[in-house]
Amino acid sequence: MCSSRPFDSWLRPDARGLYCLPGDFHIDPHAPVARAIITHGHSDHARPDHQAVLATADTIAIMKLRLGSAAGAQLQVLDYGETLKMRDVTVRLVPAGHILGSAQVVIEYEGQRAVISGDYKRHADPTCAAFELVTCDLFITEATFGLPVYRHEPALGEARKLIASLQDFPERTHQIGVYGLGKCQRLIATLRQAGYDRPIYLHGALRAMTDYYISRGVALGDVPSVADSKDKLSGEIVLSPPSALGDRWSRRFADPLAGFASGWMRIRGRVRQRGVELPLIISDHCDWPELLQTVAETGAGEIWVTHGREEALVHELTKRGLTARALALVGREDEAE
Amino acid sequence: MKAFASLLDRLTFTPSRNGKLTLLRNYFHVAPDPDRGYALAALTDGLPLRFPLRKLLSEIGAARFDPELFRLSRHDVGDTAETVALIWPSMPAGGDDLYLSEIVTAILSVERGSQASLLTQWLDRLDPIGRWALLKFLGGAPRVGVSARLAKQALADAFGRGIDEIEEVWHGLEPPYLPLFTWLEGKAEGPPPAATPVFRPMMLSHALDEAEWEALSRDEFAIEWKWDGIRVQVAGKGGITRLFSRSGDDISLGFPELAEQFNFEAVLDGELLVVRDGAVAPFGDLQQRLNRRTVTRSMMSKNPVHVRFYDALAIDGADLRALPFMQRRARLEAWHREHAPARSDLSELLEFVSKDELRRRWEATREDGIEGLMLKRKDSAYLAGRPKGHWFKWKRAALTADCVLLYAQKGSGKRSSFYSDYTFGAWSEKDGTPYLMPVGKAYSGFTDAELEQIDRFVRQNTIERFGPVRSVTPKLVLEVAFDAVQASSRHKSGIAMRFPRIARIRWDKPAAEADTLDGLKRLIVSRP
Numbered sequence: 056m057c058s059s060r061p062f063d064s065w066l067r068p069d070a071r072g073l074y075c076l077p078g079d080f081h082i083d084p085h086a087p088v089a090r091a092i093i094t095h096g097h098s099d100h101a102r103p104d105h106q107a108v109l110a111t112a113d114t115i116a117i118m119k120l121r122l123g124s125a126a127g128a129q130l131q132v133l134d135y136g137e138t139l140k141m142r143d144v145t146v147r148l149v150p151a152g153h154i155l156g157s158a159q160v161v162i163e164y165e166g167q168r169a170v171i172s173g174d175y176k177r178h179a180d181p182t183c184a185a186f187e188l189v190t191c192d193l194f195i196t197e198a199t200f201g202l203p204v205y206r207h208e209p210a211l212g213e214a215r216k217l218i219a220s221l222q223d224f225p226e227r228t229h230q231i232g233v234y235g236l237g238k239c240q241r242l243i244a245t246l247r248q249a250g251y252d253r254p255i256y257l258h259g260a261l262r263a264m265t266d267y268y269i270s271r272g273v274a275l276g277d278v279p280s281v282a283d284s285k286d287k288l289s290g291e292i293v294l295s296p297p298s299a300l301g302d303r304w305s306r307r308f309a310d311p312l313a314g315f316a317s318g319w320m321r322i323r324g325r326v327r328q329r330g331v332e333l334p335l336i337i338s339d340h341c342d343w344p345e346l347l348q349t350v351a352e353t354g355a356g357e358i359w360v361t362h363g364r365e366e367a368l369v370h371e372l373t374k375r376g377l378t379a380r381a382l383a384l385v386g387r388e389d390e391a392e
Numbered sequence: 393m394k395a396f397a398s399l400l401d402r403l404t405f406t407p408s409r410n411g412k413l414t415l416l417r418n419y420f421h422v423a424p425d426p427d428r429g430y431a432l433a434a435l436t437d438g439l440p441l442r443f444p445l446r447k448l449l450s451e452i453g454a455a456r457f458d459p460e461l462f463r464l465s466r467h468d469v470g471d472t473a474e475t476v477a478l479i480w481p482s483m484p485a486g487g488d489d490l491y492l493s494e495i496v497t498a499i500l501s502v503e504r505g506s507q508a509s510l511l512t513q514w515l516d517r518l519d520p521i522g523r524w525a526l527l528k529f530l531g532g533a534p535r536v537g538v539s540a541r542l543a544k545q546a547l548a549d550a551f552g553r554g555i556d557e558i559e560e561v562w563h564g565l566e567p568p569y570l571p572l573f574t575w576l577e578g579k580a581e582g583p584p585p586a587a588t589p590v591f592r593p594m595m596l597s598h599a600l601d602e603a604e605w606e607a608l609s610r611d612e613f614a615i616e617w618k619w620d621g622i623r624v625q626v627a628g629k630g631g632i633t634r635l636f637s638r639s640g641d642d643i644s645l646g647f648p649e650l651a652e653q654f655n656f657e658a659v660l661d662g663e664l665l666v667v668r669d670g671a672v673a674p675f676g677d678l679q680q681r682l683n684r685r686t687v688t689r690s691m692m693s694k695n696p697v698h699v700r701f702y703d704a705l706a707i708d709g710a711d712l713r714a715l716p717f718m719q720r721r722a723r724l725e726a727w728h729r730e731h732a733p734a735r736s737d738l739s740e741l742l743e744f745v746s747k748d749e750l751r752r753r754w755e756a757t758r759e760d761g762i763e764g765l766m767l768k769r770k771d772s773a774y775l776a777g778r779p780k781g782h783w784f785k786w787k788r789a790a791l792t793a794d795c796v797l798l799y800a801q802k803g804s805g806k807r808s809s810f811y812s813d814y815t816f817g818a819w820s821e822k823d824g825t826p827y828l829m830p831v832g833k834a835y836s837g838f839t840d841a842e843l844e845q846i847d848r849f850v851r852q853n854t855i856e857r858f859g860p861v862r863s864v865t866p867k868l869v870l871e872v873a874f875d876a877v878q879a880s881s882r883h884k885s886g887i888a889m890r891f892p893r894i895a896r897i898r899w900d901k902p903a904a905e906a907d908t909l910d911g912l913k914r915l916i917v918s919r920p
Binding site: 323 | 402404405406407411414415418458460461464465468469470471474475478479482520802804806808809859860
């Protein structure tokens, strides 16, 4: 492979996001464009109203569920591993291990290979295809948890922590805040792995995505809706969006104990700030060791770091002799996780 | 360390008293000796570990961490010890758990030059929560929202004993309290009465309500002023004197002038006050002396402390608690005449001829700058806890002011879905423009129904959100009741309210008609 030509002669950020010139498409643009490749269905990556969208079948289905007709005028499926020629480049989607359907975008252009990671993780997740490593010349990585203090716990151990808390407080409803796409289903599946076989109750906002996961063959067991239950659900697990923690909605439960499943729960100040009693450190993003491991394994000589704590990761990679720079992309704030 | 770390971790995030009791109880049942004893020490009196943690951490940190990464991490985390605990590389699991006893033993024998490597080895053996808990443990008193009294209550609950039984033996024991645990588990007799002063559970009073006042007969009660200090028990035995707070915490270290001055064989009950030139100083002055483990000479001369005794539990080895109040009082007076310890006097018994006269005196307490009256049944024994019908506090009627709700914060525990903590303001003026200056914060006084109403108001009138706090359109008037207003240099308003609570919601009153800061300042009274 040749790396004499600067990568930003053909791949660079513009006002709408990351743009590939010889392929004439954007990746995860935050504003409507003519052609977009979407890495996964979360709302900060899959924005509405693009002309043409290319993504995995699951991502497209998720976009339709979330956005309806605003999912895009033309929706084209590209399965994992298939190659597609787009003008002067070839494109391939590879599992990113983030959520169902999530993909890295592999672009080859005149002997150079770039991989855009999207959001990804290396920790085990029974609800989606595992991250697949692709060696490359340019690796564009996220850095949501790009600081050495962020090291996530194995999800199974955190699920056991939740089950232990139910034994400590058998009279209290355990209301756990989760993001509706990915985290919710992963926590359910992990609780099942840990041997928890009681019903897990869902807030209405989590219903559609969870049903979609089930329809795709992800085994989640009995997941009734809170709305169908007249009971105070004492001693049961209830999953809700984080915004419903300590909200009026939660008053229906028996002395609710608020939990939150997120990588941010590593930091005690954030736990306190949210009024969370049971922090579960479960993340769908890479932690610090995973970021460094992945960058090294790709063999890339140049690393671009997108949303998150770019500064620390760029510092560390530079120290390791790599060419690294922060890529300021519009529309990416602190990842809601 | 696993069980202790998990306990500490859960305690920091569990707001409710019952939740904390559950976690502590479960811990005392499963943790082995002597670890649970050291944990108990850490949560109560603290373990006097001589370990220069701060210095060692910066030494180790400089050698091990990239300063730039540490700086960025510290910024995200907000706490140095927590940053170290998190940034420390985790070793592959395995090896034995690190026991608190191992830590305590090692610290006692380690040489100064090897402290850093000892700490490093421990950090290497633990997971992130274990490392955090280790640093908390080594740092002395881990602030996890557990009072000594609460820890003892959990211990009592865990083994089906009364907390008073534990208090009786507590101060004679040393960590890790092995005789205590063998006794609690029923494997041995109780620990012998201590050779040093011990805390005796205090007798507490009830607030007097109007019906009780009506039923009260003049001759049955002795009356004292209610002093605005803190309740203390002074216990002297074998040449050692200790001061205990009402919760049984040993606070002697903060008041060395008293602990050194008092040298007697007695257990006395009284009020700790700052007294300057014979006059009681405002509570704020006493506050400067509270919660300190060391005091300087200048603190002692600036805010000189004094104890005003009002009861005797024991004198010269004789337990007086079963005697009626008036007999204890007579013994106390005789004893005080004989010994007359400096920095102390007796709380005067008030003379009065009729209940009407008593009521007039009570009504005048406001002008006199006195907190109220104490009514003590003359024939009552000294009973632990808060027995009904023996001691009454008759606080002077509250002051009230109409203030405007400015900010509301979510509560915790059962109130976590309600905006239940209110910051309110009074009118002030700058360059001719009126504005609302925050003057206090209250989170009690309202009924459940009123809480729901205010909560609804907050949600419907939010201006901005800052995490759990909302600012609201300043239009809801709250009638705030409080015991006193004091001058305060620590508050922007220049005043501090004592015990503010919500008396009523004034839905009817426009914000413009709320009270002024100047009006509140006029309520500041100097003490007699």
